Amino acid sequence: MELNWREIDRWIFGEAWTGSQIGDHVEVLCEQIGPRWASSEGERQAVEYLREQFAQAGLADAALEEFALDTWAYNRAEATVEDMEIDLLPYNRCPPCDLEARIVNAGYGTEHEIDRVRGQLKGSIAVMYLALEPFATPSPPNVRLEALCDAGAVALVAIDPKDGRRVEYHNGGDWREPETAELPIPAVTTSREHGALLQKWASEGQRLKLVVESRFYQAPAHNVVASIPGARWPGKRLMLGGHHDTVYGAPGGNDNASGTIAVLETARVLAGLKSALGVEPGMSLCFATYSAEEQIFQGSSEYVRQHCGEKPRLAINLDELSTGSIKGVVLAFGHLRDLVQAQFDAMGDGLKCHVMSQLDATSDHFPFLREGIDAAHLWRWRFSGRHADSNYHHEPADTADKLNVRELKEYVGQLARLLLRLSHVAPEEWPENPMTKEAVEERLAAERGTVVRVF
Ligand SMILES: [Zn+2]
Structure with a gap:
């Protein structure tokens, strides 16, 4: 397949920008539905909506995957002094x-x-x-x-x-x-x-009186999955995911309607590219929104158990994308650095591929990297460029307005360009992934007790 990247990039960015449905999605997720604590009624509404949106975008296999979540709820918490x-x-x-x-x-x-x-x-x-x-x-x-x-x-x-x-x-x-x-x-x-x-x-x-009424229990929760089959190597996979759940009581604009919507929009743009220009990914592209990131990554852990017996070539995780504008990708392991950077260089926007020196357990890339899967998150603020709004983290004020619509359009365009390019790199050109679960365990043991360097 001869690919005209100039034409493809122009179409992708045009669609990501002028065809954007970000505004509708953020209104539904953050304002109509609101908090989406995994296993709650809010989450149930959100996953139905997301599955429907993947299907409308042309991803015919969009589905919910149920699993049993170990969850927790509280109905009262009070502290009083006198x-x-x-x-x-x-x-x-x-x-x-x-x-x-x-x-x-x-x-x-x-x-x-x-x-x-x-x-x-x-x-x-x-x-x-x-x-x-x-x-x-x-x-x-x-x-x-x-x-x-x-x-x-x-x-x-x-x-x-x-x-x-x-x-x-x-x-x-x-x-x-x-x-x-x-x-x-x-x-x-x-x-x-x-x-x-x-x-x-x-x-x-003085003395403090402290009352917390809470309980632990199991309840059903759902990941949302969908894919675009690869035209050349359908058995090889790249992954894009982000969590749709929130902490208790937060509508989760930045954390993580931003990442959820970017997954959905990237899927929509790439599915549209096939109908508009007849361009398909080389490897299969798998999309997911995860439940329960805020509950010890139980949704993405379940996804890895269900789908990653054979490792995907790369799993990119999107979380809190409104914390800053897109600067590049951060890999957990080093061997794909040159390959990813080569795509960024071809894209010509100065995006960078970095490799994190510590294993990072702050989001859904962790269950992947724990299994030795090449996992990445996006470089958007670490070390510089953090937006002040992202301080409204894990609280009720992480509302729809904390999601930066224009920046998210660029994320969608760049992610679509990157994934499509990576999907057309022939499987034999990808460096072997040498990471084993045992090697990861050793690294985790060596890094135990350290504070992960973020500034
Ligand atoms: Zn998050």
């Missing part, structure tokens, strides 16, 4: 509690801060800054939480670094080791302002 109610959100998967105990100010929860109050921690509710201690070796919050628990604290109130009494949902554990995701003691987050009050009250010997 009669004053404190700003509060429970951590995701916070166990239920009903307790009253002395407040202890544990500073940043690092070793020397714990030593300072060790005698008072037994049976107490510890208050700890979530932020990293300035100038000290970075210590992940879950390591500090474990240390407080070992010193006898019965609950944690973490102080959110945001200001203006804003609080976001946080997770326990380090998802590079998913078994650490369960909290050893109840943990909640308070605002910076109420954190300062709690620290003052701690010095006065």
Whole structure:
């Protein structure tokens, strides 16, 4: 097949821009449906909508894939000192509690801060800054939480670094080791302002009453899948995915209607290219929106189990694309760097392919890379260029307006160009993937306890 890239690129960018359905999708997902906690009614509506949209775009095999999700819900979380109610959100998967105990100010929860109050921690509710201690070796919050628990604290109130009494949902554990995701003691987050009050009250010997009513249970959740078969090597696959679920109570404009819609739009543009210019991908292109990224990547983990017995050549994950404009791709492993960079060079827009020195468990690329699959996320802000709006993370203000429509159109155009080019690189020209699950486990063990470098 002789491909006229000039004509193809012109059509792709024209369609990504003027044919865009981003505005409609963001309105439905963030405003009509709203929060999409995996297994909730909101998620169910979202997956029906997404499947229908893939089908309308011409991806005839669009389907929902159900799996049993280990999930959690809470209906009440309150903290009071005397009669004053404190700003509060429970951590995701916070166990239920009903307790009253002395407040202890544990500073940043690092070793020397714990030593300072060790005698008072037994049976107490510890208050700890979530932020990293300035100038000290970075210590992940879950390591500090474990240390407080070992010193006898019965609950944690973490102080959110945001200001203006804003609080976001946080997770326990380090998802590079998913078994650490369960909290050893109840943990909640308070605002910076109420954190300062709690620290003052701690010095006065005050007590805090903390009630969390929550439960753990199993419920059905759904990934959405669809594909465009390859015309030359249909058995070889490239993957584009992003999660459609949100944290509790957040409409998820940036996190992650942006990535979900980019998956859908990229699929729509590439399916349209076939009808408009007769151009098809060489390898098959598989698209997915994942459930439960916010619940320990259970949706993408299920996808990997179901579909990746034979490894796809590359799986690209889209998450929080409105954090910054597109700058390139970040691979987990190095061997595809030159091949991806060669496509970017041919595209001529200065996009870059980088390789991350640490294995990154902040989104749905992790279940892929854990299996030794070539996985990537997009370079959009790390080290520079982060949009201020993306600070409205994991909270109700991550609304539709936090999604940057024009930037997302460019993401769609560039992703369509990249995927189509990669799909036409003959399978024998791809470097062998030497990564095994065992090699990944070794790397994870070596990197345990480190803070992943993002700035
Ligand atoms: Zn996300």
